[in-house]
Amino acid sequence: MNRSATLADVAREAGVSLATASRVLNGSTRVVGEQLRERVLTTAAELNYSANAAAQAMVRGHLDVVGVVVHDIADPYFSSIAAGVMERAEQAGLLVALSSTLRQPDREADYVAAFRRQRVRAVILVGSRTTDPAQLARLRTEVERFESGRGRVAAVSQRRLPIDTVVVENRAGARALAEELVALGYRRFGVLAGPSHLLTAVDRLAGFRNGLAHHGITIDDDHVVGGEFTRDGGYVATGELLRRKVDVSCIFAVNDVMAVGAMAALRDHRMPPPRRMAVAGFDDIATLRDVTPRLTTVRVDLEDLGRTALDLVLGEPGRTPRTRMARCEVVLRESTPATR
Amino acid sequence: MNRSATLADVAREAGVSLATASRVLNGSTRVVGEQLRERVLTTAAELNYSANAAAQAMVRGHLDVVGVVVHDIADPYFSSIAAGVMERAEQAGLLVALSSTLRQPDREADYVAAFRRQRVRAVILVGSRTTDPAQLARLRTEVERFESGRGRVAAVSQRRLPIDTVVVENRAGARALAEELVALGYRRFGVLAGPSHLLTAVDRLAGFRNGLAHHGITIDDDHVVGGEFTRDGGYVATGELLRRKVDVSCIFAVNDVMAVGAMAALRDHRMPPPRRMAVAGFDDIATLRDVTPRLTTVRVDLEDLGRTALDLVLGEPGRTPRTRMARCEVVLRESTPATR
């Protein structure tokens, strides 16, 4: 057998019409008599018949696949969200096609286009929108094109496109964290702000500032260092912060992986956290819950973001794009001990 | 526009035949005159034409998609390998469909079947084979069916199926680790062995034992504890080991995430590593390189496993299934200090 059996093969072998074979093998409202039904089923099994999804997609108009675009699948933030999506997709009998932009935000639009070619049922855009209006415009165009077919689109990020969106309360979370840190006695902060074009980073910084402002605390501009949204980004940024000899007692990294980089850098500079410097992060990445000192952070239920996004995209479309807010919760741990 | 433009639409609008339009828009060896070429291109752009991949798949017989099956995408081990696959796939212009068995090995065969329906070009099975012969038989059947179409299959794991395989030198790596630990002065070991049905776990344990045997050291059976292949599995297993009050000075966890769980458990039992107990892992997971004390482990270039697997599956098939050995390298760090 160097070519897989087709429905026609099965029908011929079973001595029935194509229509009957199709009705038996691939769900239909129509009933088929027990006799024929049985015959079709057994011949299909004998021939190893496997429906050609492409052919089905052609006549049905869409494929039972949902496309997911993330920035970096090796980053636990994204892989956790992806896990949530896949969990739900599995329940719905959908396959998940996953693409990674490798942190080049302009690739997102390319992948949406690729998914349009595939006529996938839905696309989920996971990850921060950017501040670049041109990128946004291009993405919006592709999204509209995709939707003008039968496709659905949702995002896990900020609400910048007219599509269903699961938005993480980055500002509120960061604000709450700031307040808690102040309550613990911290007053002088440094911030590892991440890339300035990523709204997630921007929002978390803004929320943090806002929380401090409530207590009359401000952060000097040279206490805020940008950098990559990665462990190494956090490491480098922390080095820069120390080089500036700023007078701070607590470093807020806008995500956990950067916070871990920061702790490593502090150690390398003989300022081991938390005694010489407190550190806080954001996300509560599961894999990082065991670093020492245990990291104060803001918990986001990442898998749930993925689940919710898939639910949105599979459910009835609303008359107007919906927004689901995802709560965050401050988790205080050893990396930010109460001061004295 | 509530239905996307088809090739026929473009052809009609541009006043050319379907054949010509197809040749212009979707690569072909045939040359089309500059005039027509131009006309087709502009009308396609105007109409927002996007080739229907399903239709192309039907006539070509396969989709430009590669399926990947992992055990748990949220586990950094798998997400790193997946990142490698995706990196290469991107270069080859392929989409990646990712499925997670959620650690139920019997689901692998199901996903291979699903990918067969999709007529994806290739499938990569990532993750340990098991010791269950029934599971293996079922998987083999599905793999053969898949291959009897035009599909290619490769695995990242042990060589148990007649397909191209990237095999991690688990035994050699674990043996080398054992020898290094002995050289550091350790003699009494406990092992967190993971699930006994996973060959990866089994092989690492066997290799470790083998390395110790070279030095006349054996491990008592009650110094070996099974458990889940996860952080919590490591935590629980360590608790069990301590409860047994075995006399050991070093714990070898068959993967890093378990090792991290072990360190947490040790701390909770007031036996902080490495002073009260040394710990070693396996994999050198990037996200875990910053735990303290830094973890002694065996480095595997995970992303490279993924890249290699994709290369195998896209390259010319060998006359007979090929095997690519992936080297491991012992990395000694602070979690296993030299004993005086």
Place this chain on the structure above:
DNA sequence: CACTCCTTGGAAAACGCTTTCCGAAGAAGG
């Protein structure tokens, strides 16, 4: 100038399925 060879465009046949429309046969109703 007659012939062959190339180049380029088009018609039409697949590819494997779903679904609409028909028709036959049996059941129900008068």
Place this chain on the structure above:
DNA sequence: CCTTCTTCGGAAAGCGTTTTCCAAGGAGTG
């Protein structure tokens, strides 16, 4: 016993491409 419904099987028309085969015209060749 005739008519009207049901029920169930089959023929055939797509779905949107690619690709083979033809044909026409122009460029080379002797």
